[in-house]
Amino acid sequence: EAGVAQSPRYKIIEKRQSVAFWCNPISGHATLYWYQQILGQGPKLLIQFQNNGVVDDSQLPKDRFSAERLKGVDSTLKIQPAKLEDSAVYLCASSFPHEKLFFGSGTQLSVL
Amino acid sequence: DQQVKQNSPSLSVQEGRISILNCDYTNSMFDYFLWYKKYPAEGPTFLISISSIKDKNEDGRFTVFLNKSAKHLSLHIVPSQPGDSAVYFCAASARRSQGNLIFGKGTKLSVKP
Numbered sequence: 663e664a665g666v667a668q669s670p671r672y673k674i675i676e677k678r679q680s681v682a683f684w685c686n687p688i689s690g691h692a693t694l695y696w697y698q699q700i701l702g703q704g705p706k707l708l709i710q711f712q713n714n715g716v717v718d719d720s721q722l723p724k725d726r727f728s729a730e731r732l733k734g735v736d737s738t739l740k741i742q743p744a745k746l747e748d749s750a751v752y753l754c755a756s757s758f759p760h761e762k763l764f765f766g767s768g769t770q771l772s773v774l
Numbered sequence: 775d776q777q778v779k780q781n782s783p784s785l786s787v788q789e790g791r792i793s794i795l796n797c798d799y800t801n802s803m804f805d806y807f808l809w810y811k812k813y814p815a816e817g818p819t820f821l822i823s824i825s826s827i828k829d830k831n832e833d834g835r836f837t838v839f840l841n842k843s844a845k846h847l848s849l850h851i852v853p854s855q856p857g858d859s860a861v862y863f864c865a866a867s868a869r870r871s872q873g874n875l876i877f878g879k880g881t882k883l884s885v886k887p
Contacts, residue, residue: 704780707874755817762808763820765819767816768817
């Protein structure tokens with residue numbers, strides 16, 4: 663069974679630039695999550711989708727972050743403009759509703 | 775305010791001995807607890823879980839214990855192996871609500887040969 667696919671694996675940008683991350687969840691998983699993991703911290707939920715709809719985006723900095731999940735499958739997370747404090751690993755995860763999460767390998771973002 | 779706390783940033787154990795990783799939580803609505811293991815440059819992988827209706831769950835060398843009155847859970851690894859060296863995250867959710875996971879900061883386990 664294929665796992666959660668994410669790209670790119672690494673991204674280096676300068677502050678105020680924009681960046682986008684892509685995620686393809688495990689087939690059949692209706693729930694998709696984006697987490698942010700800052701060095702030395704645990705993953706923090708940014709946004710949760712159930713099919714096409716947003717279930718929870720309470721911790722998403724909406725002035726600069728946006729996410730979409732078209733057709734209830736793939737998802738993209740965008741940051742525009744990036745700040746230094748956005749340097750982190752961005753993890754995508756998917757699951758059946760209320761079941762354990764399966765994570766992708768993440769995108770490591772460095773903002774210079 | 776951290777709802778899930780792992781107060782030990784690191785733990786070093788000799789191969790063959792028991793590793794005990796601890797986790798405390800504050801939200802009494804949490805009813806599902808999980809442990810994830812993370813190697814460098816990889817995403818977290820699911821290890822073991824426990825529902826609040828149980829106080830113990832075992833899977834091979836891994837056992838999770840839940841003490842609801844103390845709002846405490848622990849992961850026991852017996853016997854520890856060098857391949858167990860990784861960062862272990864405790865996570866909790868309130869499945870009756872949205873179901874998303876709240877993670878602790880992690881404990882880095884080093885198992886020495």
